[in-house]
Amino acid sequence: MKKIILMTIACLLLFSTQAFAHTGLESSNPAQGSTIIEAVNEITLTYMTKIEETSSFKLVNASDESMDVTNLSVNDNVMTGTVETNLKNGPYKIVWKIVGIDGHPIEGEVDFVLNAPIVEEVKEDTATETVEEPEVTEEEPVVEETTSAEVEEDKGSNTGLIIAIVVVLAAAVWFMTRRKNK
Template sequence: MRFRSMIFIALILTLLLPTSAFAHTGLDSSSPAKDEKVVQKLTQIEMLFKTKIEDLSNFTLKNEKGETLPVSSIDVQDKKMTGKLEAPLPSGSYKIEWKIVGVDGHPITGEYSFSVELPPEPTPSETPVQSDNGLGEATGNNNVKNENGSEVDDKTDVPQTTPSVEESNQEKTTESNSQSPLLFVGLGVCLFVLIGLLFYLFNRKKFK
C-alpha cells in the first residue's frame, strides 16, 4: 500500500513539473503581439520570455497556407529571441511556432498568430501628353486625334509652309529701307569732302 502511494505521488509530480516550468519559462511579450494587425512593413520578429533561454531556442514562421517562410537569422540573448526576415511580409495571416530550452534544460513550445494588412500603394496617374503639332490629344500608341476625330500618327511630317512672294518683297523692302539712311549719310560725307578739296585747290591757285 505504501509503495502504491509513492508511485501515485511520483506521477502527480511528473505531470505538475512541466506545467510549473512552463509558467516560469513561457512567453512574456512579443512584437508583433498575439492577434495584432500590423499595418506597416514587417522585417523582424521579437519574443521576450519570462526567464533566460538557451541558444538552442528557435521558431518557425508559417503563412495562412501552412507554408514555412524563410528566416535569415535567429539571435538569442538572455530572455529575448530575435529573428530577421529575408523580405518584408505581404498582407495575410501568419503563425509563429516557437520552441525554447530553459535554464533547467526542459524544452517548452508554444505558438501565436498575427496578421499583416498593408495599405495599398499609390499608383502613378496617367497624364495625357500634349502633341507638338496641335492636332489633338496624344494617345497611348503615339497617335493623336485630329479635328474629325480620326487618329493620325504624331510622327507624321507636317508640311512646312513656304513664304509667299509678297512676304519676300516686304522683307527686301524693309532691308533696303534700313540701309537707305546709311547710304545718304555716306554720300553726304563724300560730297562734303569733295567740296572742301575743291575749295582748298581753288584758294591755293588764287594766292599763287
C-alpha cells in the same frame, strides 16, 4: 500533530504548481492576436527567463508555408529574427520552440494578421496629377484560444511562496514545542 503535518502537506501541494512552472512567453512583436498595418521586418520574442541558444522559431503563412527568417539570435531571454521577404497581407503564425533554463523544451505559437496598405504605383500625367489613396480596410480582431504559454505568464516572483512555506513551518514548530511543554 497529525493536523500540522496535513496542513503542511496541503500548503506545499497548493503552492507547488507555481514553483515548478516552466518559462513562458512574456511578450512578442508582433503581439499575439494583433493586426499589423505596416511591413514586418523583425520578429522579437521575449520570455520570462533566460533561454538556451538552441531555441528557434519559424514564420508560417495561412497555407503553412515557411517564410524566410534570417539572423536568428538569442540574447538572455530575447530571441530575434529578420524577415527577408515582403509578406503579403493575411494571417501568419510564429511557431517557437525553446529550451528553458531548467532544460525542458517548450513550444508555442503567436498568431497575427498583416493588413498593410497596398502601395500602388502613381501614374504621372503631365496635364493633371492624381494620387490614389491606398484603401485600408479594418478587420475584426481575431479571437484566439489561450495557449499554454499565455496561461504560464504569471509574472510574480516566488517570494510569496517562500513566505508561505516559512510561516507554515514556523507554525508547525511552534505547535510542536507548545505541545511538548504541556
